[in-house]
Amino acid sequence: MIDMRERVGPVGILTPEEVEEINADLSHYDNNRAVTIEALKIVQANRGWVSDESLQSIAAYLNLSAAEVEGVATFYNLIFRQPVGKKVVRICDSVTCWALGYEKIRDSLKAELNLEYGQTTQDGEFTLLPGPCMGACDHAPVLMVNNDLHEDVDEETAKEIVRKYGYKPQ
């Protein structure tokens, strides 16, 4: 049995529930570093994104440097370091999707949502981002809304998809 008390530091702004979830992951690994991405996901699931304060608290709790945790957060593009909307729309901009119509979908959704990449609708509902290959190249072009994958999208179905998630055109 791993003694957690010897491995962890101050909790900072982490909630007791977050600490409990992180501890559950820590119990599976000898190395605190291995838990970094899970800790980031736990905090993001609770707060919607990972602020500097949250990141520093994770680092302190795992006895890692903030730079190490930031490095992991930067590497995984599903960790948001800025506030995002309730629905994050990510359009695959990797090579197959690019070749099969990515730019049309991007332009269609930018116009539909009236957003540039990285922006969020005023009601806090939708954020638009590019994303790397989503593992569905045989059904390119694709996009994701939160964890839902949408395949064989075109500029019209892209608009229909965001409307299904509650977007109301102005």
Ligand code: FES
């Ligand atoms: S290139 Fe878009 S899913 Fe692979």
